Amino acid sequence: MDFFHDLIFDYTVRTVSLGTILIGATSGVLGSFAVLRRQSLLGDAVSHCALPGVALAFLLTGRKDLMVLLTGAGLTGWLGAQLVTQIDKRTRIAYDGALGLVLAVFFGFGLVVLTFIQKMPNASQAGLDKFLFGQAATMLERDVITIAVLGAVAMILTGLFWKEWKLISFDPEYAQGLGWRVSMLDASLMSCLVLAVVLGLQSVGVVLMSAMIVAPAAAARQWTDRLAPMVAIAAAIGAISGLSGAWVSAETARMPTGPAIVLVAAAAVVLSLAFGSSRGLVWTWIRIRQRRSGVRVEQLLLAFFNLANQHEDPFEPRELALVKIVDMGRVERDDLLGLLEARGWLVRVGASHWALTETGIEIARSLEERRARIAREP
Amino acid sequence: MTPQLEIQLIAVVTAAACAIPGTFLVLRRMAMLTDAISHSILPGIVIAFFITHDLASPLLVVAAAVMGVITVWLVESIFQTGNLRQDAAIGLVFPALFSIGVILIAQHAGHVHLDLDAVLMGELAFAPFDRMIIAGTDVGPKSLWVMTAILLLNIAVITAFYKELTIAAFDQGLASLLGIRPTLIHYSFMALVSITVVGAFDAVGSILVIALFIAPPATAWLFTDRLAVMIGAGTGIGAAAAILGYQMAHALDASISGSMATVAGILFAVGFLIAPEYGVVAKWHRRREQMLRARIRMLVVHLLHHETKDLRDEERWVSTLHQHLTWDADVTRRTVYEARAAGLVQIDDGDLRLTDTGLEKARLAMTEF
Numbered sequence: 001m002d003f004f005h006d007l008i009f010d011y012t013v014r015t016v017s018l019g020t021i022l023i024g025a026t027s028g029v030l031g032s033f034a035v036l037r038r039q040s041l042l043g044d045a046v047s048h049c050a051l052p053g054v055a056l057a058f059l060l061t062g063r064k065d066l067m068v069l070l071t072g073a074g075l076t077g078w079l080g081a082q083l084v085t086q087i088d089k090r091t092r093i094a095y096d097g098a099l100g101l102v103l104a105v106f107f108g109f110g111l112v113v114l115t116f117i118q119k120m121p122n123a124s125q126a127g128l129d130k131f132l133f134g135q136a137a138t139m140l141e142r143d144v145i146t147i148a149v150l151g152a153v154a155m156i157l158t159g160l161f162w163k164e165w166k167l168i169s170f171d172p173e174y175a176q177g178l179g180w181r182v183s184m185l186d187a188s189l190m191s192c193l194v195l196a197v198v199l200g201l202q203s204v205g206v207v208l209m210s211a212m213i214v215a216p217a218a219a220a221r222q223w224t225d226r227l228a229p230m231v232a233i234a235a236a237i238g239a240i241s242g243l244s245g246a247w248v249s250a251e252t253a254r255m256p257t258g259p260a261i262v263l264v265a266a267a268a269v270v271l272s273l274a275f276g277s278s279r280g281l282v283w284t285w286i287r288i289r290q291r292r293s294g295v296r297v298e299q300l301l302l303a304f305f306n307l308a309n310q311h312e313d314p315f316e317p318r319e320l321a322l323v324k325i326v327d328m329g330r331v332e333r334d335d336l337l338g339l340l341e342a343r344g345w346l347v348r349v350g351a352s353h354w355a356l357t358e359t360g361i362e363i364a365r366s367l368e369e370r371r372a373r374i375a376r377e378p
Numbered sequence: 379m380t381p382q383l384e385i386q387l388i389a390v391v392t393a394a395a396c397a398i399p400g401t402f403l404v405l406r407r408m409a410m411l412t413d414a415i416s417h418s419i420l421p422g423i424v425i426a427f428f429i430t431h432d433l434a435s436p437l438l439v440v441a442a443a444v445m446g447v448i449t450v451w452l453v454e455s456i457f458q459t460g461n462l463r464q465d466a467a468i469g470l471v472f473p474a475l476f477s478i479g480v481i482l483i484a485q486h487a488g489h490v491h492l493d494l495d496a497v498l499m500g501e502l503a504f505a506p507f508d509r510m511i512i513a514g515t516d517v518g519p520k521s522l523w524v525m526t527a528i529l530l531l532n533i534a535v536i537t538a539f540y541k542e543l544t545i546a547a548f549d550q551g552l553a554s555l556l557g558i559r560p561t562l563i564h565y566s567f568m569a570l571v572s573i574t575v576v577g578a579f580d581a582v583g584s585i586l587v588i589a590l591f592i593a594p595p596a597t598a599w600l601f602t603d604r605l606a607v608m609i610g611a612g613t614g615i616g617a618a619a620a621i622l623g624y625q626m627a628h629a630l631d632a633s634i635s636g637s638m639a640t641v642a643g644i645l646f647a648v649g650f651l652i653a654p655e656y657g658v659v660a661k662w663h664r665r666r667e668q669m670l671r672a673r674i675r676m677l678v679v680h681l682l683h684h685e686t687k688d689l690r691d692e693e694r695w696v697s698t699l700h701q702h703l704t705w706d707a708d709v710t711r712r713t714v715y716e717a718r719a720a721g722l723v724q725i726d727d728g729d730l731r732l733t734d735t736g737l738e739k740a741r742l743a744m745t746e747f
Contacts, residue, residue: 040469041410090658091650093596094407096465101596101646103413104589108639111585112626115633133480207417211473218466254484259477266474279461 003247013250016136016203019144020242020261023200026151027209028216028238029158030196032231033189035217036169041099042081042190043213046197047206048103049080051110054131054201059117066143069131070150070198077194080106085186107206134205136246136257147199154192158231165189166227204258215265216241222269222276241265293336298367299325300336301345304356305364314361317353379518381506386624388505388522389638392578393590393616395529398536399571400591401609404599406547410465411568412591414453414472415446415575416584420479422446428486439576446572447565449475502582502634521581528577535570536609543567544605582635589639590616597646600653619645673713675743676703678722681732682740694730 006013027043034042050073057072058064080102087098158165164185167175176182193213200209220234245261252260274282303323308314325333337354340346345360356364379387403409422445426438449471456467510520517523536543546553546563553560578587598611623638630637651658680703684693693702700710714730717723722736732740 035463035466038463038465040463040466041413044410044413044469087650090661091596091600091656093404093599094409096407097404097409097592097596100409100413100588100592101643104585104592104639105643105646107585108589108633108636109643111633111636112630112640113632115636116630119631207476208473210469211477214466214469215473218462218470222461256480256484259480259484262473262477263481266470266477269470273456273459273461276461281459281461 003250006250011141012137013246015141015144016139016250016257017243017246019139019147019203020136020246020257021239022144022147022151022242023203024212024216024238024240024242024261024265025235026154026196026238027200027212028220028234028236029231030154030189030193031213031215031217031238032220032227032234033165033169034193034213035221036227039095040214040218041096041210042084042193043197044210045084045099045103046077046081046194047201047209048110049106050074050077050198050201051107051131051206052076052113053110055110055113055117059113066146066202070146070201073131073198073201074194076106077198078191081190081194082187085190131201132206133256134201134203134208134258136203136249139203143202150195150199154195157188157192161185161188169227204261208258208262211262211265212238212241215262215269219265219268219272219276222272222280224277237265237268241268293339296325296328296332297336297339300328300333301340301360301364302367304346304354305361305368308356308361315355315357317349317355320352320354382624382628384506384519384522385502385634386621388519388525388581389502389620389624389634390617391522391525391529392582392586393594393620394613395525395532395574396578396587396590397594397612397616398529398532398609399567399574401595401598401605401612402543402547402567403571404592404595405605405608409592409596410468411450411453412571412575413588414468415449415572416579416587418449418472418475418479419443419445419572419576419579420476421482424479424482428482439573439580442576442579443569443572445475446575447569450565450568450572502586502638505581521577524577525581528574532570532574539563582638586635586639589642590619593639593642593646594619597642597649600646600649600656615645616642670713670716673705673709674717674720674722675739677713677717678732678736678740679743681723681730682737682744685732685737696725696728696730699730 003013007017008014031040031043034040053072053074053076054069055072056076057069060072061068084095084098084102087093087101088095091098093101164175164180165188167178167180168182168185168189172182175185197209197213200212204212216234216238217230219237220230220232223233224230241261241264244264245257248260248264249255249257272280274280300323303325304318307318307322308316320333328336337346337348340360341348343359344357345363346354347357349355400409400412403412419442422441422443423438426435426441427433430437452471453464453467456462456471457464462470505521506519508520510517510523542553542558542563545556545558546560546567550560553563575587575591578590582590594614594616595608595612597615598608602608602611619642620638623641624634626632626641627634627637649657652660654660681694684691692698696714699714700707703710705713714723714725717736718725721733722739723730724733725731
């Protein structure tokens, strides 16, 4: 409970937690659009493209204020995203090839600038490389204010462009047909995504930022088929991941915040994939099993019925060894026999003999008729 | 051999080894898997290090390569549930695995000398210091031997299974029909990619691995439609990026891997602009030509429509023509100029008339409609 006490009274814990919550929520909202538009990896590219911006901003201004560095990061991140779009549009190279190309080249150039700065005399570049892996613990109150203000700007823009972004996410051709400037809307959405990515760089780092864009949105997608609830759930999952990541890393020794946040978000995805909505893997698995055992029960009943048809007395007990069904082991057979007995379609006679009941014959006959009817249909 | 030469040689061999599988990845729209693999092998390396306590152990490479294949398998399994698309699956799997690696390192910070920065950025400058010693004789840098072995393996596999890989890359349906098992080919190929990524990652760092896998084949694709040519050109472009990048790093006294990635990007940018068929300039030029030809056709048809002896038909006057065609005045002037140069029209005291060739072209255009 110390953590929650600190959350209110401890400066560092409060600042870091607030920061990660804001970052999680912002990236959840904008990530939703990215995931729906099959641009999940754009966040990854943008975060890598931000590195030269951070380095160049420092090289040109000699300052390390978050605002200055974020401006640089935002500019090169935006430029990188634009280049990805242009390469995708103007060449045969697929979207993912364009992403990989741009991210590696920009990041490589960022390294060039970083090493160049390192070798300059009396350059206090220390702290720039925290952008690579993220260091939430160094967040200051004014950093959180910066993040809050920029995050609010992104949220307001999302509200203003809601209808437009929704349409270009689901049916860009229709938007084009309505005479909307789709490329402009694209660019506005992309700019907000760049903003969200850049905000998180300092605390989760370049590599892990992509997960912050994808994970909350991917998890939220499992619970709903509507955009507004998806965005809300993604924001909530992002915020909770941010808070729990900060918590885990505060409570555990030598636990970096960024990876902790990412693992919480990844766990949210796994849970959502398993249990989310009716498409959840667990529900699907149960449904398939039920359906399958239904078919197997029918098969077993019909096997008895066919035997009965070959003899005068349909109620005569049959030896179990005579009933053979492809692919059915003893365990499954005994299981299903118990089911048939419980339904009152079969009765056990002695150790190894079973007999059909009146209801059993009736059910089997109607099943047989249904199968014959289905077989006759073209 | 001087260290400078050795560094360039290692980079060239690595570039060649990466360009071969890279070509197939770029063509099959799976380029981002290199990004994913190069990050997600981290926990493999860390776990293997905990077991062996030896950074030079070959088990590290094996574990990393296995991790690469696991990454691909995880991505496909998530994708096959039908609940998430492939890009989202990639974007989830590799940061999660990378996070596990980072946490493992942080938890055992005192005992592990795995430098995360060096892992990600790579330091080619140090590669010549790690020597291969056979029977007491120094036979060269270790990574040069490793990358040469991987390069030969790649060449051998691609040559032996060229047909299978090509068919599986371009037509999965046909591949299954012909009895080439696409899944088997896919995973074997992914194992090859993982081995190459791991080896190259050790030599040049993960960012340059991604750059060398994607940028040279992508650049080559701007110039050719043939797979074999693309592989060869990709190798050449990668090697050029390595050598030029080294010169750049030397001049700026900056990161070697970063410079090589930057040059690879510059080479792509050049190709993107000037490639004869698929370059932006060529496409722009072609589009202009097509527009002009279409305009000339419209012009001659327009003149045919107003082909009377009457000198007073304003529709034909050079001074008012653009209003009737509802074109920009400059565009009209240029079209008329080009049409005159082609001998399709002549100007007779401000009156634009079709020549015989022009008349013929206009009639032909009408019948084509």
